Amino acid sequence: MFSTVENYWIKGTPKEQLMDCLTAYKKENLLTLAENQLMPMKKSHTKSKIATALAEQLRHNFKITVDQLTETERHILTAYASGNLPEELTEPQQAAQATLVAIGYVYLFKENQQITPIVPKELAEQLLENESEKDTDNWFLTTKTTVETIYGRCELSHLVTAWNQHASQPITMSEAAKFV
Numbered sequence: 753m754f755s756t757v758e759n760y761w762i763k764g765t766p767k768e769q770l771m772d773c774l775t776a777y778k779k780e781n782l783l784t785l786a787e788n789q790l791m792p793m794k795k796s797h798t799k800s801k802i803a804t805a806l807a808e809q810l811r812h813n814f815k816i817t818v819d820q821l822t823e824t825e826r827h828i829l830t831a832y833a834s835g836n837l838p839e840e841l842t843e844p845q846q847a848a849q850a851t852l853v854a855i856g857y858v859y860l861f862k863e864n865q866q867i868t869p870i871v872p873k874e875l876a877e878q879l880l881e882n883e884s885e886k887d888t889d890n891w892f893l894t895t896k897t898t899v900e901t902i903y904g905r906c907e908l909s910h911l912v913t914a915w916n917q918h919a920s921q922p923i924t925m926s927e928a929a930k931f932v
Contacts, residue, residue, distance in 0.1 A: 757850050757860065766861040770810060770872035773859040774803035782806065785856050789813075810856050814878050817855065824848040829857060832869045833876035896932050908932065 762776040774782065782802045786793040789809050793802050821829065825848040831838060832852075841849060849869065852858035859870045871879070895914070899906035908928055916922045 757846075757853055760853055761860050761862040761867065763862050765863055766868045766870045767859070768870070768873045770807050770874050771803060773870060773872050774806055774856075775799065776859070776861075777803075785854075788854050789856065806856060811874060811878075814857075814875055817857075818879060822848065825851055828852060829871060830879060832858060833871040833879045837869065893932065 760777070760781055762773070764776065767773050767776060774785075777785070779799045779802065782799060783793055783795065786802060786806055789806065791805060791809055793805070818826065818829070824844050828838075828841075828845055828848045829852055838845070849858060853860060857871060857875055859872070861868045861870060895911055896906045899910070908925060911932075912923060912925055912928045915928070
């Protein structure tokens, strides 16, 4: 893991893309990040080659790894991804932030004595999409259980009709069947 988060501040304007965030790191930091991702990298590899391999690994493993984060880590990551930056972090939140920096999901940019945490756009989109899927899943299960409690049974077609009348994105019967 990283010795201190301050060693991994990136000087300059915050970047949005994962590759830009990675290439903003020093080569030494990229090698440490690769080690934290359990990726064998040689010191002789170019910075660009290390960053490219890391970007691919981070994108590929993101959804799996996010599900293994602690509640605090997931909360901080989601807050940063949606732009809801807390004014001050508690000690557990600071530890969560350090972990997220160490695994390459958060990048801390320092500009004009201000630290800006960034979740690269590609990862933020995956995270927010994953959260949206969980919300849909919860709605279907909760609604189905409630309707069954009241009426004794619940037809999937009724849930789909209700969803499609109120949700911004319609859903098909086959998609809804996955949630119940």
